Amino acid sequence: MTNRERTYNLLHFKPVDRMPAVHFGYWPELLTEWADQGKIPRELAAGNHDGSEKERILDKIIGWDLNYYRVVGAASTLFPAFEAKVIEELPDGTKRVQNGFGVIERVKPGITSIPSEDDYLLKDREAFEKEYKPRMQFKPERVNLEFFRHFNEKRDPDLPYGLFLGSVLGDIRNICTVKGMSYLIYDEDEDLFADIVDTYAEMQYQCAKAILETGAKFDFAHFWEDICFKNGPLISPDKFEELCAKHYKKRTDLCHQYGIDIVSLDCDGVIEKLVPTWVENGVNTMFPIEVGVWGDQFEPARRRFGDKVLGIGGMDKTALRKDKAAVDAEIERLTRLASLGGFIPCPDHRLMPGSKFELVQYYAEEIKKIRI
Numbered sequence: 296m297t298n299r300e301r302t303y304n305l306l307h308f309k310p311v312d313r314m315p316a317v318h319f320g321y322w323p324e325l326l327t328e329w330a331d332q333g334k335i336p337r338e339l340a341a342g343n344h345d346g347s348e349k350e351r352i353l354d355k356i357i358g359w360d361l362n363y364y365r366v367v368g369a370a371s372t373l374f375p376a377f378e379a380k381v382i383e384e385l386p387d388g389t390k391r392v393q394n395g396f397g398v399i400e401r402v403k404p405g406i407t408s409i410p411s412e413d414d415y416l417l418k419d420r421e422a423f424e425k426e427y428k429p430r431m432q433f434k435p436e437r438v439n440l441e442f443f444r445h446f447n448e449k450r451d452p453d454l455p456y457g458l459f460l461g462s463v464l465g466d467i468r469n470i471c472t473v474k475g476m477s478y479l480i481y482d483e484d485e486d487l488f489a490d491i492v493d494t495y496a497e498m499q500y501q502c503a504k505a506i507l508e509t510g511a512k513f514d515f516a517h518f519w520e521d522i523c524f525k526n527g528p529l530i531s532p533d534k535f536e537e538l539c540a541k542h543y544k545k546r547t548d549l550c551h552q553y554g555i556d557i558v559s560l561d562c563d564g565v566i567e568k569l570v571p572t573w574v575e576n577g578v579n580t581m582f583p584i585e586v587g588v589w590g591d592q593f594e595p596a597r598r599r600f601g602d603k604v605l606g607i608g609g610m611d612k613t614a615l616r617k618d619k620a621a622v623d624a625e626i627e628r629l630t631r632l633a634s635l636g637g638f639i640p641c642p643d644h645r646l647m648p649g650s651k652f653e654l655v656q657y658y659a660e661e662i663k664k665i666r667i
Contacts, residue, residue: 298360299514302455306515306557306580306605308636314665315360316658317607317641319583320345324407324648326353334652357652358659361454363582363607363641366517367446368459369502370437372396372466373430377416396470397426415472420487427470431494433501446511455514458506458555460546461499463539464530465520465562467492473529480534489538496542503546507553515557516550518543518578523564525587532568540576547577559607563644565589570596574603583608585643591628597635605637612642615650615658622658630665640665 296304301315326340335356343349346365354361376395383391388404391413400410417427450456468476471491479488503516522529530538547558559580560573566581584593584606593606610629614621629640640662646655 297453299455316662320645366457366459371461371499371502412472415475433498438505443509443511458513458516463542518560520562536572543576580605583643586611607639608641610642615654
Protein backbone atom coordinates (compact mmCIF):
# COMPACT_ATOMS: atom_id res chain seq x y z
CA MET A 296 0.00 0.00 0.00
CA THR A 297 1.06 3.60 -0.49
CA ASN A 298 1.17 5.95 2.49
CA ARG A 299 -1.65 7.88 0.87
CA GLU A 300 -3.77 4.71 0.85
CA ARG A 301 -2.83 3.85 4.43
CA THR A 302 -3.81 7.31 5.64
CA TYR A 303 -7.10 7.27 3.74
CA ASN A 304 -8.03 3.78 4.92
CA LEU A 305 -7.22 4.40 8.57
CA LEU A 306 -9.32 7.57 8.63
CA HIS A 307 -12.20 5.72 6.95
CA PHE A 308 -12.11 2.63 9.23
CA LYS A 309 -10.79 0.42 6.44
CA PRO A 310 -8.04 -2.23 6.66
CA VAL A 311 -4.35 -1.46 6.12
CA ASP A 312 -1.23 -3.61 5.83
CA ARG A 313 0.45 -1.69 8.67
CA MET A 314 0.45 1.56 10.59
CA PRO A 315 2.38 4.38 8.88
CA ALA A 316 5.08 6.18 10.88
CA VAL A 317 3.78 9.75 10.89
CA HIS A 318 5.44 12.89 12.29
CA PHE A 319 4.90 16.65 12.44
CA GLY A 320 8.35 18.10 11.78
CA TYR A 321 11.10 19.42 14.03
CA TRP A 322 12.27 22.44 15.96
CA PRO A 323 15.25 23.82 13.96
CA GLU A 324 17.36 23.70 17.13
CA LEU A 325 16.90 19.93 17.33
CA LEU A 326 18.27 19.45 13.82
CA THR A 327 21.27 21.59 14.75
CA GLU A 328 21.79 19.41 17.83
CA TRP A 329 21.69 16.24 15.75
CA ALA A 330 24.12 17.70 13.22
CA ASP A 331 26.50 18.71 16.05
CA GLN A 332 26.26 15.15 17.39
CA GLY A 333 27.09 13.72 13.96
CA LYS A 334 23.70 12.01 13.69
CA ILE A 335 22.65 13.72 10.45
CA PRO A 336 24.50 15.55 7.65
CA ARG A 337 24.81 19.23 8.54
CA GLU A 338 23.23 20.27 5.24
CA LEU A 339 19.96 18.66 6.37
CA ALA A 340 19.77 20.92 9.44
CA ALA A 341 19.32 24.19 7.55
CA GLY A 342 16.28 25.01 5.42
CA ASN A 343 14.49 21.85 6.52
CA HIS A 344 10.75 22.49 6.62
CA ASP A 345 7.41 20.77 6.10
CA GLY A 346 7.28 19.14 2.68
CA SER A 347 10.84 20.09 1.68
CA GLU A 348 13.18 17.74 -0.15
CA LYS A 349 15.53 17.86 2.84
CA GLU A 350 12.73 16.66 5.07
CA ARG A 351 12.03 13.70 2.79
CA ILE A 352 15.71 12.73 2.88
CA LEU A 353 15.72 12.97 6.68
CA ASP A 354 12.49 10.92 6.82
CA LYS A 355 14.27 8.07 5.05
CA ILE A 356 17.27 8.27 7.37
CA ILE A 357 15.06 8.10 10.47
CA GLY A 358 12.41 5.73 9.14
CA TRP A 359 9.39 8.03 8.93
CA ASP A 360 6.78 7.42 6.24
CA LEU A 361 5.42 10.95 6.11
CA ASN A 362 4.82 14.30 7.76
CA TYR A 363 1.02 14.66 7.94
CA TYR A 364 1.34 18.43 7.69
CA ARG A 365 1.87 18.43 3.92
CA VAL A 366 -0.56 21.22 3.06
CA VAL A 367 -0.70 23.95 0.45
CA GLY A 368 -2.89 27.02 0.18
CA ALA A 369 -3.16 30.68 -0.67
CA ALA A 370 -1.69 33.82 0.85
CA SER A 371 -4.52 33.85 3.36
CA THR A 372 -3.31 36.20 6.09
CA LEU A 373 -2.89 39.99 5.98
CA PHE A 374 -2.04 41.02 2.42
CA PRO A 375 0.22 42.84 2.29
CA ALA A 376 1.65 42.20 5.73
CA PHE A 377 2.82 45.09 7.87
CA GLU A 378 6.47 46.00 7.52
CA ALA A 379 8.58 44.03 9.98
CA LYS A 380 10.85 46.53 11.70
CA VAL A 381 12.75 47.22 14.90
CA ILE A 382 11.00 49.90 16.94
CA GLU A 383 13.50 50.08 19.78
CA GLU A 384 16.58 48.26 21.07
CA LEU A 385 16.91 48.05 24.85
CA PRO A 386 20.19 48.02 26.85
CA ASP A 387 20.06 44.24 27.48
CA GLY A 388 19.85 43.55 23.72
CA THR A 389 16.10 42.96 23.73
CA LYS A 390 14.42 44.42 20.65
CA ARG A 391 10.91 45.76 20.36
CA VAL A 392 9.90 44.57 16.90
CA GLN A 393 6.77 45.19 14.85
CA ASN A 394 5.76 41.94 13.14
CA GLY A 395 3.70 41.35 10.02
CA PHE A 396 0.45 41.50 11.98
CA GLY A 397 1.22 44.98 13.34
CA VAL A 398 1.94 43.59 16.83
CA ILE A 399 4.92 44.92 18.80
CA GLU A 400 6.90 42.03 20.30
CA ARG A 401 9.83 41.85 22.69
CA VAL A 402 12.47 39.65 21.07
CA LYS A 403 15.22 38.61 23.46
CA PRO A 404 18.65 37.50 22.18
CA GLY A 405 19.19 33.74 22.33
CA ILE A 406 15.53 32.97 23.03
CA THR A 407 13.74 30.93 20.37
CA SER A 408 10.33 30.56 22.02
CA ILE A 409 7.29 32.74 21.29
CA PRO A 410 8.12 36.43 21.94
CA SER A 411 6.10 38.38 24.50
CA GLU A 412 3.62 40.92 23.13
CA ASP A 413 4.27 44.55 24.05
CA ASP A 414 1.59 46.43 22.11
CA TYR A 415 -0.77 46.09 19.17
CA LEU A 416 -2.36 48.35 16.54
CA LEU A 417 -5.87 46.94 16.06
CA LYS A 418 -7.62 48.63 18.98
CA ASP A 419 -10.61 50.40 17.45
CA ARG A 420 -12.86 50.84 14.43
CA GLU A 421 -10.61 53.47 12.86
CA ALA A 422 -7.59 51.20 12.89
CA PHE A 423 -9.65 48.35 11.42
CA GLU A 424 -11.15 50.39 8.59
CA LYS A 425 -7.91 52.17 7.69
CA GLU A 426 -5.11 49.69 8.32
CA TYR A 427 -6.59 46.20 8.53
CA LYS A 428 -9.75 45.82 6.48
CA PRO A 429 -7.96 46.58 3.19
CA ARG A 430 -5.42 43.86 4.04
CA MET A 431 -8.21 41.35 4.70
CA GLN A 432 -9.81 41.49 1.25
CA PHE A 433 -9.69 38.69 -1.29
CA LYS A 434 -7.58 39.47 -4.36
CA PRO A 435 -6.80 37.07 -7.22
CA GLU A 436 -3.08 37.51 -6.63
CA ARG A 437 -3.44 35.74 -3.29
CA VAL A 438 -3.73 32.44 -5.23
CA ASN A 439 -1.02 30.98 -7.46
CA LEU A 440 -3.43 29.69 -10.06
CA GLU A 441 -0.69 28.31 -12.32
CA PHE A 442 0.66 26.15 -9.48
CA PHE A 443 -2.74 24.70 -8.64
CA ARG A 444 -3.71 24.08 -12.27
CA HIS A 445 -0.74 21.71 -12.54
CA PHE A 446 -0.89 20.45 -8.96
CA ASN A 447 -2.37 17.01 -9.71
CA GLU A 448 0.33 16.04 -12.18
CA LYS A 449 3.24 17.17 -9.97
CA ARG A 450 2.27 15.70 -6.58
CA ASP A 451 3.98 12.64 -5.13
CA PRO A 452 1.48 9.75 -5.54
CA ASP A 453 2.75 8.06 -2.37
CA LEU A 454 1.72 10.91 -0.06
CA PRO A 455 -1.53 12.54 1.10
CA TYR A 456 -1.85 16.27 0.46
CA GLY A 457 -4.07 18.76 2.22
CA LEU A 458 -5.69 22.07 1.33
CA PHE A 459 -4.90 24.70 3.94
CA LEU A 460 -8.12 26.48 4.94
CA GLY A 461 -6.50 29.07 7.20
CA SER A 462 -8.12 29.81 10.55
CA VAL A 463 -11.33 31.33 11.83
CA LEU A 464 -10.02 32.78 15.08
CA GLY A 465 -6.35 31.79 15.44
CA ASP A 466 -5.01 34.48 13.12
CA ILE A 467 -7.37 37.06 14.63
CA ARG A 468 -5.95 36.19 18.05
CA ASN A 469 -2.46 36.80 16.64
CA ILE A 470 -3.51 40.12 15.12
CA CYS A 471 -5.37 41.46 18.13
CA THR A 472 -3.31 39.62 20.80
CA VAL A 473 -5.12 37.70 23.53
CA LYS A 474 -5.37 40.88 25.57
CA GLY A 475 -6.74 42.96 22.71
CA MET A 476 -9.17 40.25 21.63
CA SER A 477 -10.52 39.98 25.16
CA TYR A 478 -11.01 43.74 25.48
CA LEU A 479 -12.80 43.97 22.14
CA ILE A 480 -15.15 41.07 22.84
CA TYR A 481 -16.08 41.84 26.42
CA ASP A 482 -15.35 45.48 27.24
CA GLU A 483 -15.01 47.67 24.17
CA ASP A 484 -16.64 46.82 20.85
CA GLU A 485 -18.21 43.41 20.36
CA ASP A 486 -19.69 44.44 17.00
CA LEU A 487 -16.28 45.49 15.74
CA PHE A 488 -14.77 42.16 16.72
CA ALA A 489 -17.55 40.30 14.89
CA ASP A 490 -16.84 42.44 11.79
CA ILE A 491 -13.16 41.53 12.00
CA VAL A 492 -13.92 37.81 12.21
CA ASP A 493 -16.49 37.96 9.38
CA THR A 494 -14.25 40.00 7.06
CA TYR A 495 -11.25 37.75 7.56
CA ALA A 496 -13.30 34.57 7.23
CA GLU A 497 -14.87 35.62 3.93
CA MET A 498 -11.43 36.29 2.46
CA GLN A 499 -10.19 32.85 3.48
CA TYR A 500 -13.30 31.19 2.09
CA GLN A 501 -12.74 32.90 -1.26
CA CYS A 502 -9.11 31.75 -1.25
CA ALA A 503 -10.14 28.10 -0.74
CA LYS A 504 -12.86 28.40 -3.39
CA ALA A 505 -10.46 29.83 -5.97
CA ILE A 506 -8.02 26.96 -5.38
CA LEU A 507 -10.67 24.24 -5.65
CA GLU A 508 -12.05 25.76 -8.83
CA THR A 509 -8.71 25.08 -10.56
CA GLY A 510 -9.39 21.35 -10.38
CA ALA A 511 -6.62 20.61 -7.86
CA LYS A 512 -7.45 17.48 -5.85
CA PHE A 513 -6.79 17.05 -2.14
CA ASP A 514 -6.96 14.15 0.30
CA PHE A 515 -7.96 16.36 3.23
CA ALA A 516 -8.38 19.98 4.26
CA HIS A 517 -6.87 21.58 7.32
CA PHE A 518 -7.50 24.48 9.71
CA TRP A 519 -5.01 26.02 12.13
CA GLU A 520 -6.43 27.61 15.29
CA ASP A 521 -4.34 27.57 18.51
CA ILE A 522 -7.08 29.21 20.53
CA CYS A 523 -6.75 27.15 23.74
CA PHE A 524 -4.22 26.80 26.58
CA LYS A 525 -3.68 24.40 29.47
CA ASN A 526 -6.91 25.40 31.24
CA GLY A 527 -9.17 25.50 28.18
CA PRO A 528 -10.25 28.02 25.52
CA LEU A 529 -9.04 31.62 25.35
CA ILE A 530 -12.64 32.61 24.55
CA SER A 531 -15.92 31.42 26.05
CA PRO A 532 -17.36 28.42 24.16
CA ASP A 533 -20.69 30.22 23.71
CA LYS A 534 -19.02 33.24 22.14
CA PHE A 535 -16.85 30.97 20.01
CA GLU A 536 -19.95 29.20 18.74
CA GLU A 537 -21.68 32.51 18.01
CA LEU A 538 -18.75 34.04 16.13
CA CYS A 539 -17.15 31.06 14.43
CA ALA A 540 -19.52 28.14 13.82
CA LYS A 541 -20.99 29.52 10.59
CA HIS A 542 -17.52 30.08 9.12
CA TYR A 543 -16.37 26.52 9.78
CA LYS A 544 -19.55 25.21 8.18
CA LYS A 545 -19.21 27.41 5.11
CA ARG A 546 -15.68 26.17 4.45
CA THR A 547 -16.35 22.52 5.26
CA ASP A 548 -19.47 22.55 3.05
CA LEU A 549 -17.25 23.86 0.25
CA CYS A 550 -14.81 21.01 0.83
CA HIS A 551 -17.63 18.46 0.74
CA GLN A 552 -18.77 19.86 -2.61
CA TYR A 553 -15.33 18.98 -3.98
CA GLY A 554 -15.20 15.49 -2.47
CA ILE A 555 -13.04 16.27 0.58
CA ASP A 556 -14.46 14.45 3.59
CA ILE A 557 -11.49 14.64 5.98
CA VAL A 558 -11.16 18.09 7.57
CA SER A 559 -8.54 18.33 10.30
CA LEU A 560 -7.78 21.09 12.76
CA ASP A 561 -4.69 22.00 14.78
CA CYS A 562 -5.32 23.59 18.17
CA ASP A 563 -2.97 23.51 21.15
CA GLY A 564 -4.05 23.15 24.76
CA VAL A 565 -7.23 21.67 26.24
CA ILE A 566 -9.75 21.65 23.39
CA GLU A 567 -12.64 19.73 24.97
CA LYS A 568 -15.06 22.67 25.19
CA LEU A 569 -14.59 23.71 21.55
CA VAL A 570 -14.79 20.25 19.99
CA PRO A 571 -18.62 20.37 19.80
CA THR A 572 -18.52 23.49 17.61
CA TRP A 573 -15.96 21.90 15.31
CA VAL A 574 -17.67 18.53 15.01
CA GLU A 575 -21.13 19.99 14.46
CA ASN A 576 -19.78 22.19 11.66
CA GLY A 577 -17.81 19.70 9.61
CA VAL A 578 -14.41 19.39 11.28
CA ASN A 579 -13.93 15.69 11.96
CA THR A 580 -10.20 15.19 12.63
CA MET A 581 -8.15 16.52 15.53
CA PHE A 582 -4.42 17.00 14.86
CA PRO A 583 -1.97 16.81 16.60
CA ILE A 584 -3.96 16.31 19.87
CA GLU A 585 -1.53 17.83 22.33
CA VAL A 586 -0.71 15.78 25.43
CA GLY A 587 0.09 17.97 28.43
CA VAL A 588 -0.51 17.75 32.15
CA TRP A 589 -4.13 16.95 31.23
CA GLY A 590 -3.24 13.67 29.47
CA ASP A 591 -4.98 12.09 26.49
CA GLN A 592 -7.85 14.00 24.84
CA PHE A 593 -8.71 11.64 21.99
CA GLU A 594 -10.42 8.80 23.83
CA PRO A 595 -12.77 11.09 25.80
CA ALA A 596 -13.77 12.80 22.54
CA ARG A 597 -14.35 9.44 20.87
CA ARG A 598 -16.55 8.31 23.77
CA ARG A 599 -18.58 11.50 23.46
CA PHE A 600 -18.88 11.85 19.69
CA GLY A 601 -18.26 8.34 18.43
CA ASP A 602 -16.85 7.94 14.93
CA LYS A 603 -17.54 11.59 14.16
CA VAL A 604 -14.15 12.34 15.75
CA LEU A 605 -10.98 11.05 14.08
CA GLY A 606 -7.47 11.67 15.30
CA ILE A 607 -3.88 12.08 14.14
CA GLY A 608 -1.36 12.66 16.92
CA GLY A 609 -1.74 12.07 20.64
CA MET A 610 1.84 10.84 21.19
CA ASP A 611 3.57 12.51 24.15
CA LYS A 612 6.76 13.57 22.38
CA THR A 613 8.59 14.21 25.67
CA ALA A 614 9.10 10.43 25.83
CA LEU A 615 11.61 10.85 23.00
CA ARG A 616 13.85 12.82 25.38
CA LYS A 617 13.86 10.03 27.98
CA ASP A 618 14.55 6.35 27.37
CA LYS A 619 13.30 3.27 25.57
CA ALA A 620 11.01 2.31 28.44
CA ALA A 621 9.20 5.65 28.17
CA VAL A 622 8.82 5.21 24.41
CA ASP A 623 7.56 1.65 24.83
CA ALA A 624 4.95 2.87 27.32
CA GLU A 625 3.75 5.46 24.80
CA ILE A 626 3.58 2.89 22.01
CA GLU A 627 1.53 0.58 24.22
CA ARG A 628 -0.91 3.41 24.97
CA LEU A 629 -1.07 4.45 21.30
CA THR A 630 -1.70 0.86 20.21
CA ARG A 631 -4.80 0.82 22.38
CA LEU A 632 -5.99 4.13 20.90
CA ALA A 633 -5.32 2.86 17.37
CA SER A 634 -7.51 -0.16 18.12
CA LEU A 635 -10.47 2.24 18.38
CA GLY A 636 -10.12 2.94 14.64
CA GLY A 637 -9.96 6.29 12.89
CA PHE A 638 -6.71 7.15 14.67
CA ILE A 639 -3.08 7.50 13.49
CA PRO A 640 -0.35 7.97 16.14
CA CYS A 641 1.89 11.00 15.66
CA PRO A 642 4.06 13.08 18.03
CA ASP A 643 1.98 15.95 19.41
CA HIS A 644 3.76 18.81 17.62
CA ARG A 645 7.28 19.27 16.36
CA LEU A 646 10.05 17.27 17.98
CA MET A 647 11.81 19.47 20.51
CA PRO A 648 15.48 20.00 21.35
CA GLY A 649 16.77 17.17 23.50
CA SER A 650 14.92 14.47 21.55
CA LYS A 651 17.29 11.53 21.17
CA PHE A 652 18.01 10.52 17.60
CA GLU A 653 18.13 6.79 18.32
CA LEU A 654 14.85 6.92 20.26
CA VAL A 655 13.14 8.71 17.36
CA GLN A 656 14.40 6.00 15.00
CA TYR A 657 13.22 3.32 17.41
CA TYR A 658 9.76 4.88 17.72
CA ALA A 659 9.38 5.20 13.93
CA GLU A 660 10.19 1.53 13.42
CA GLU A 661 8.10 0.23 16.32
CA ILE A 662 4.99 2.22 15.37
CA LYS A 663 4.95 0.42 12.02
CA LYS A 664 4.42 -2.87 13.87
CA ILE A 665 0.97 -1.83 15.12
CA ARG A 666 -1.73 -3.98 13.53
CA ILE A 667 -5.43 -3.23 13.88
